[in-house]
Amino acid sequence: MKFPKILVAFILAASSVLMAQQKEVSLEEIWSGTFREERLQSLQSLNNGEEYVVLNRDRESGAASIDVYSYKSGKKTRTLLSSNDLDKIDSFQGFKFSKKEDKILLSTEVEPIYRRSSREIFYVYDVKSKDLKKVSEDKVQEASFSPDASKLAYVFDNNIYILDLKTNERTQVTKDGEINSTINGITDWVYEEEFSFVKAFEWNPTGEKLAFLKFDETEVPEFSMDLFGKDLYPTQQVFKYPKAGEANSKVSLHMYDVKFKNSEEIDLGDKYDVASEAKTSEDFSDFYISRIKWSADPMLLSVQVLNRHQNNLDLIFVDAEDNDATVVLNETDEAYVDITDNLTFLEDNSFIWTSEQDGYNHIYHYDEQGELLDQVTSGDWEVTNYYGYDKKADKIYYQSTENGSVNRDVYSVKPNGKNKKRLTERTGMNSASFSADYTYFINSFTNVETPHVYTLHRTKDGKQVREILNNSELLKKNEPYGFSPKELSTININGNDLNMWTIKPSDFDENKEYPLLMFQYSGPGSQSVSNSYFSSNDYWYQLLADKGYIIVCIDGRGTGFKGAEFKKVTYQELGKYEVEDQISAAQKLGERSYIDKDRIGIWGWSYGGFMSSNAILKGNDTFSMAIAVAPVTSWRFYDTVYTERYMRTPQENASGYDENSPLNHVEKLKGDYLLIHGGGDDNVHLQNTMRMVEELIQANKQFDWAIYPDRNHGIYGGNTRLHLYNKMTDFILEKL
Helix, strand or coil: CCCCHHHHHHHHHHHHHHHHHCCCCCHHHHHHCCCCCCCCCCEEECCCCCEEEEEEECCCCCCEEEEEEECCCCCEEEEEEEHHHCCCCCCCCEEEECCCCCEEEEEEEEEECCCCCEEEEEEEEECCCCCEEECCCCCEEEEEECCCCCEEEEEECCEEEEEECCCCCEEECCCCCECCCEEECECCHHHHHHCCCCECEEECCCCCEEEEEEEECCCCCEEEEEECCCCCCCEEEEEECCECCCCCCEEEEEEEECCCCEEEEECCCCCCCCCCCCCCCCCCCCEEEEEEEECCCCCEEEEEEEECCCCEEEEEEEECCCCEEEEEEEEECCCCCCCCCCCEECCCCCEEEEECCCCCCEEEEECCCCCEEEECCCCCCCEEEEEEEECCCCEEEEEECCCCCCCEEEEEECCCCCCCEECCCCCCEEEEEECCCCCEEEEEEEECCEEEEEEEEECCCCCEEEEEECCHHHHHHHHHHCCCCCEEEEEEECCEEEEEEEECCCCCCCCCCEEEEEECCCCCCCCCCCCCCCCHHHHHHHHHHHCCCEEEEEECCCCCCCCHHHHHCCCCCCCCHHHHHHHHHHHHHHCCCCEEEEEEEEEEECHHHHHHHHHHHHCCCCCCEEEEECCCCCHHHCEHHHHHHHHCCCCCCHHHHHHCCHHHHHHHCCCEEEEEEECCCCCCCCHHHHHHHHHHHHCCCCCEEEEECCCCCCCCCCCHHHHHHHHHHHHHHHHC
């Protein structure tokens, strides 16, 4: 029988599509980077606003270069510096410009310490003379140019030094620095982790003063971790870690006079919590200095001081000429006040500030005395990023959830709140990187159907100038797998419409029953459900979907971007309302005809591991399986800043800590439970899992567990992630 050519072609095409859809994704592909998105390299705008620089690297030779590109054309205009032209170094890992861009600080031999900190060998490159100067023979931290680039400040062995780049004179600013005792100019562990900064010194705009923080860690208890390595004897890492309710570092602010080479401690007044039982002595000042920043007045330093309960924030101005301190703005909250980097000073020293004081995070404009001039934004939505103020256009640029909490858009608005304009057009997650003079911005866009696309836009009207980079090749690569879409929706749980995404099997049949796996993080102010493309975990979920699972993620109460009340309902009760929402959601989903209510599992990492552990214990009739990776099992084990922000101290709120601790509910375990941790986790200590293991053993409860030796909170390196996800996949396939 002879078929028409058109019919034959149709049959072949249909067969090809069917075969393509049958291609299964593998864990090896996921964790080898097969589905990695192309991202725009970290770029930095030059002062002229017309050009930007990118650090490029030759993969074969390892050589690094700082290349200059035109915003408008996207074409490379020149190479500012190449390591091929340098005699003293083969390459460099990072760079920083001086204010006038006449000198470049190059970082080499970078040695990571914790999440944000590192030690490095630094060099200073003079753009005009092409001279290259080594800063120190030692690896130092947080090197920073003075405003005129004549000097460089840095930290070595917990002391601050200033190097005169003209005379090579080196001045030791502090001399009392000592490991695990006194820190100058950089933050301690808990500040770095929870207040998200390491460099704790700032040059004033004229280079005459250096403001810095000092941390007295003497009373902070030590934490130790055994690292097994490959030598005959293990080593031990010992560092100061203040657990909830224990002593913090005593922090103080100091002002150094560069000319006279002397320092003076600044009196910030009584800022400690009288009610706190965590003080170790009568004069222990329990407060945090969460930010320091020089204002538009070169002799006026702004200091943000937070009480230990973190519900009372003072914005203080320090006059660097007489070191007098004045409280300019005070903000309080029944729960806690969040710290941001959104403080911006205008030329008249009025300032932009963000706050949740009306129930949603919005932008405010205050004069130099702290008197409110205007509430710039308002409404039942959140400002999620503040980009800056353009003096020439008299506009503020920000990102917000005005188009729904799972979306982001970029806007401009006058400081008085008028003439607001949406600068982005596509619905999804939009973010912006502005040129130095705000002429252009690069928009990063993604949604559930689109991997990241980078486009250049005119700031004045948002019009697209050109496309810079897209991920169309990734979409082509994904086609043969026939991946299921990530479906966005809401589910009404405990009186709230919660954001949810769902991934179903590609051959989903609503007349069949499927097991359900729930993922969540659930930490305060977090977001796991957004209008964005697949992450690495989403490809793993596609693998599980191919094997007949439905995967769901729900952001319950306590998560972010729906207003302060929604976020702060979990205050003093971490693990209560969030767990109730996951249990209720699982029960409601289990009522759907295509979900097997007897085969519902849940998993999470870190806070999510705390949640999944509680869920299988408190929801033992709902969840038949749980995986907890690097979980907190008692908030008594976690650090002061994070934990007390949401829970107060254990001395004040013992029931809040204990009633929602998985350690106290182990007897309720019915289902299959897998517990995983990294042995070198400096953040959520292995202690959490070891205590959980002991409680389960004493309750005679069977469970599975795995420890990854010497791995930190991220549990990665070599084949570690692949092994971890193989283990979790096998557990799910066997138990759920």
